[in-house]
Amino acid sequence: MQSLMDQFFNLEIMAKALPLMLSGLWMTAKLCAAVIVLGLGGGLVVALANVSPRRWLRFPSIVFTDIFRALPPLVLLIFIYSGLPFAGIEISPFAAVALAFLLNNSAYYAEVYRAGILSVGKGQWEAARSTGLSQTQTLTSVVLPQAVRNVLPDLLSNTVEVVKLTSLASVVSLSELLYTANMARSITYNASPLVLAALIYLVILWPVVRLVSRFQRRLAA
Amino acid sequence: MVSRPMLEIVSLQKCFGDNVILRDINLKVAQGELVFIIGPSGSGKSTMLRCCNRLEEPSGGDVIVDGRNIMSGTRRDLDLMRLKVGMVFQGFHLYPHMSVLNNVTLAQRKAMGRTAEEAKARAMDMLERVGLAHKADAMPAQLSGGQQQRVAIARALALDPLVMLFDEPTSALDPELVGSVLAVMKDLKAKGMTMLVVSHEMGFARETADRVIFMDGGVVVEEGAPDEIFGAPKAERTQAFLSRVTR
Amino acid sequence: MQNFLHTFFDPNVMARYLPDVLSGMMVAIWIGAAVVVAGVTAGLALACLRTYRIAICDVFIICFADIFRALPPLVLILLLYFGLPGVGVRLSGPVVLFVVLSLTLAAFAEEIFWAGFSSIEKGQWEAGISTGLGFGGTLVYVALPQAVRLAIPPLVNRVLAITKMTALGSVIGVLEILSAATTAQSFSGSATPLSLAAIAYLVLFLPLVFAARMFERRREQSLGR
Numbered sequence: 001m002q003s004l005m006d007q008f009f010n011l012e013i014m015a016k017a018l019p020l021m022l023s024g025l026w027m028t029a030k031l032c033a034a035v036i037v038l039g040l041g042g043g044l045v046v047a048l049a050n051v052s053p054r055r056w057l058r059f060p061s062i063v064f065t066d067i068f069r070a071l072p073p074l075v076l077l078i079f080i081y082s083g084l085p086f087a088g089i090e091i092s093p094f095a096a097v098a099l100a101f102l103l104n105n106s107a108y109y110a111e112v113y114r115a116g117i118l119s120v121g122k123g124q125w126e127a128a129r130s131t132g133l134s135q136t137q138t139l140t141s142v143v144l145p146q147a148v149r150n151v152l153p154d155l156l157s158n159t160v161e162v163v164k165l166t167s168l169a170s171v172v173s174l175s176e177l178l179y180t181a182n183m184a185r186s187i188t189y190n191a192s193p194l195v196l197a198a199l200i201y202l203v204i205l206w207p208v209v210r211l212v213s214r215f216q217r218r219l220a221a
Numbered sequence: 222m223v224s225r226p227m228l229e230i231v232s233l234q235k236c237f238g239d240n241v242i243l244r245d246i247n248l249k250v251a252q253g254e255l256v257f258i259i260g261p262s263g264s265g266k267s268t269m270l271r272c273c274n275r276l277e278e279p280s281g282g283d284v285i286v287d288g289r290n291i292m293s294g295t296r297r298d299l300d301l302m303r304l305k306v307g308m309v310f311q312g313f314h315l316y317p318h319m320s321v322l323n324n325v326t327l328a329q330r331k332a333m334g335r336t337a338e339e340a341k342a343r344a345m346d347m348l349e350r351v352g353l354a355h356k357a358d359a360m361p362a363q364l365s366g367g368q369q370q371r372v373a374i375a376r377a378l379a380l381d382p383l384v385m386l387f388d389e390p391t392s393a394l395d396p397e398l399v400g401s402v403l404a405v406m407k408d409l410k411a412k413g414m415t416m417l418v419v420s421h422e423m424g425f426a427r428e429t430a431d432r433v434i435f436m437d438g439g440v441v442v443e444e445g446a447p448d449e450i451f452g453a454p455k456a457e458r459t460q461a462f463l464s465r466v467t468r
Numbered sequence: 469m470q471n472f473l474h475t476f477f478d479p480n481v482m483a484r485y486l487p488d489v490l491s492g493m494m495v496a497i498w499i500g501a502a503v504v505v506a507g508v509t510a511g512l513a514l515a516c517l518r519t520y521r522i523a524i525c526d527v528f529i530i531c532f533a534d535i536f537r538a539l540p541p542l543v544l545i546l547l548l549y550f551g552l553p554g555v556g557v558r559l560s561g562p563v564v565l566f567v568v569l570s571l572t573l574a575a576f577a578e579e580i581f582w583a584g585f586s587s588i589e590k591g592q593w594e595a596g597i598s599t600g601l602g603f604g605g606t607l608v609y610v611a612l613p614q615a616v617r618l619a620i621p622p623l624v625n626r627v628l629a630i631t632k633m634t635a636l637g638s639v640i641g642v643l644e645i646l647s648a649a650t651t652a653q654s655f656s657g658s659a660t661p662l663s664l665a666a667i668a669y670l671v672l673f674l675p676l677v678f679a680a681r682m683f684e685r686r687r688e689q690s691l692g693r
Contacts, residue, residue, distance in 0.1 A: 191551030
């Protein structure tokens with residue numbers, strides 16, 4: 001029991017690792033901001049192409065979402081980080097992560113947006129067009145606001161996944177939360193920093209997960 | 222009434238917290254009798270019905286079915302009792318993932334222990350009786366509301382119930398579908414089924430019921446033959462209610 | 469262009485490392501299949517347990533589901549793989565990967581099945597109970613089949629997302645597709661093995677993506693009607 005505490009809940013080691021891990025947490029925060037914004041934006045573009053009546057827009061968007069839903073994000077990340085230099089493109093770990101997750105997250109966010117846009121009835125389009133709004137105006141001021149509100153829980157739960165995903169950046173040596181925790185683990189030969197990292201993720205994400213569950217139950221009722 | 226009652230409710234009470242729904246209900250239903258319960262919404266009539274098979278747990282009092290008190294006994298006894306008390310709901314509640322036939326055979330096989338063949342034969346008899354034998358292989362979603370309700374009646378009948386409880390069986394139906402369900406109920410009565418019916422179909426009550434009970438505020442206000450209740454109600458509350466609903 | 473093809477799709481390198489990637493695929497399939505069976509079964513069992521509404525059980529299940537939905541699987545993988553040996557428990561890479569992914573899937577599956585149970589009308593339970601099926605009988609014959617049917621589209625999506633995570637095994641030396649490819653990449657000095665890995669994943673997972681889309685479209689249609 002004592003050894004279990006020492007190995008996983010060693011407060012002394014946690015305290016020592018904390019400054020390093022806080023810098024990692026800061027990097028995770030920056031990373032989250034970047035990949036969430038990129039994913040929300042990219043996803044919207046892909047979703048709009050997907051619901052477009054034009055075939056040449058719809059088809060590439062379907063191919064895009066299918067491919068990036070099938071590829072594991074880590075594979076994408078390694079491919080970009082280790083593969084692109086072979087083509088003469090040097091890329092920083094941060095840029096590699098941002099690019100990989102832009103592709104991956106856009107595909108997932110696009111599916112959520114798409115469901116939202118489809119959930120807005122045809123009547124809304126017709127009503128808006130009949131009051132003289134253009135196609136674009138109808139989309140941006142009538143349909144999208146309703147679409148986003150309808151799928152808010154799913155957007156939120158997808159964002160939880162995006163935040164969790166940033167931990168993969170540790171694999172390409174980007175010194176975010178998990179990377180710094182694992183570094184502290186290898187220096188101290190003690191798993192407590194990893195436990196601390198898990199606790200930090202829990203503190204940040206548990207409330208959001210709870211919120212998503214509450215949201216979804218209310219919608220079902 | 223010489224024979225012992227098929228269903229007897231003795232000083233039944235039900236409350237949710239401070240909110241008293243039923244206070245001291247007493248009622249005897251003889252074998253083959255059709256007792257019709259009317260009353261404004263919130264009068265407790267549905268709750269009383271649901272206490273008769275303990276879908277709603279009474280706060281006090283007893284319910285006796287065929288001489289057996291359903292308030293005592295094991296969980297197994299309770300399930301066996303429920304086999305003997307058929308219930309028909311306002312919302313039909315057919316199982317949407319099963320064919321009509323399987324809806325009617327499920328409890329026969331799983332709760333009564335009938336073999337698949339016995340259950341099917343019995344189910345087809347009952348579906349015949351409600352005029353839907355030709356729909357045995359249909360799914361509930363393919364049926365009209367009236368047809369669904371008749372299947373629900375067949376589902377309850379297939380378990381050879383001693384008593385049938387009807388909880389507003391026609392309230393969720395389009396007007397033109399009500400007649401088919403009432404016809405089935407009338408046929409049941411003619412064949413001697415003991416029935417307790419909560420409904421707003423006053424014409425049906427007048428024609429078919431042996432006794433009408435008017436409930437309000439969790440008590441039985443008045444009871445009597447249909448002609449008495451509908452023709453010359455004594456209590457003021459009954460008069461007020463009837464003038465509101467029959468106009 | 470010639471150069472690009474040579475870098476990413478060198479036929480010689482492909483032929484040389486195809487067997488490694490194929491055996492990596494087998495590993496991914498085995499672990500993925502085991503995770504799906506264990507995770508979905510556990511999730512369904514927990515959701516069924518929750519229908520009994522036993523307060524203490526519910527608290528335990530909700531906490532379990534919340535925690536394993538909030539934690540990044542890679543954190544758990546590193547924790548088990550590098551932490552447990554310190555207390556004398558040494559789990560192999562594949563076992564750690566299996567345990568972590570199964571727990572994660574179980575948490576998500578529980579929530580999905582529970583949402584399915586929650587959207588079944590109360591009248592369905594009452595119909596079952598009033599015909600003498602009892603709570604257990606109604607659960608098994610009436611509620612469960614309907615809950616499972618409702619759960620399938622979101623469940624397929626989640627199964628897809630989590631079986632893809634077998635790629636995380638490369639971090640702890642599980643010889644699956646990605647680790648076969650990165651090893652081959654450093655030996656061959658070519659990016660081709662990485663392309664090979666990407667193709668291998670597409671072959672494995674595109675069918676699942678198509679299945680997921682089919683279920684979604686079907687649900688959209690039935691909702692639209």
